[in-house]
Amino acid sequence: MDNNNYDKGINISGNSGDIIGVGVSGSNNTIGKNIVIGSGTINVSEQRMQKIPPIYAKSLQEFPEKINQELQGQKISEQEKKELNNSIDEFAKEVENAKIEEGKENELPRVKKRILHGKLSSVIQVDLKSLPTAARIGSSLFAPLYPFSNVIGDKVEEIVEDYLQSS
Numbered sequence: 001m002d003n004n005n006y007d008k009g010i011n012i013s014g015n016s017g018d019i020i021g022v023g024v025s026g027s028n029n030t031i032g033k034n035i036v037i038g039s040g041t042i043n044v045s046e047q048r049m050q051k052i053p054p055i056y057a058k059s060l061q062e063f064p065e066k067i068n069q070e071l072q073g074q075k076i077s078e079q080e081k082k083e084l085n086n087s088i089d090e091f092a093k094e095v096e097n098a099k100i101e102e103g104k105e106n107e108l109p110r111v112k113k114r115i116l117h118g119k120l121s122s123v124i125q126v127d128l129k130s131l132p133t134a135a136r137i138g139s140s141l142f143a144p145l146y147p148f149s150n151v152i153g154d155k156v157e158e159i160v161e162d163y164l165q166s167s
Contacts, residue, residue, distance in 0.1 A: 048096050052096055059144050087126040
């Protein structure tokens with residue numbers, strides 16, 4: 001057998017996509033975008049968290065952790081998990097785009113506050129709809145998000161209570 005047949009390589013021209021993991025070495029590495037193994041988890045990207053003031057980044061880290069704890073042992077569809085993750089990610093993206101400065105939340109333009117309020121309300125709605133235990137747990141499930149009360153101009157726990165009373 002001719003060894004030259006083994007050195008021809010693979011032609012992948014005409015294909016495109018995102019690549020993460022540059023600099024990865026070794027074997028058996030999985031490289032891709034938004035890979036979910038098993039049941040998946042709810043999270044906010046580390047890159048986004050680095051662009052947000054620490055108090056809000058901590059909030060956006062703790063809230064998905066709390067949601068993931070609630071998801072253990074519960075049966076919700078992959079579509080509902082995806083909606084949960086998307087709502088949290090959309091909110092985090094708006095927080096990043098708003099360029100909030102800690103201690104200067106009152107200086108944030110009203111339109112940005114309204115956008116953030118809407119995105120946070122969406123997170124609350126999706127969570128209450130998707131998580132079977134969310135209504136029973138109530139406001140305490142959303143406690144990690146309370147620092148955003150300063151940003152949006154409304155108390156997060158009151159928004160949660162409004163949604164709970166209307167359902």
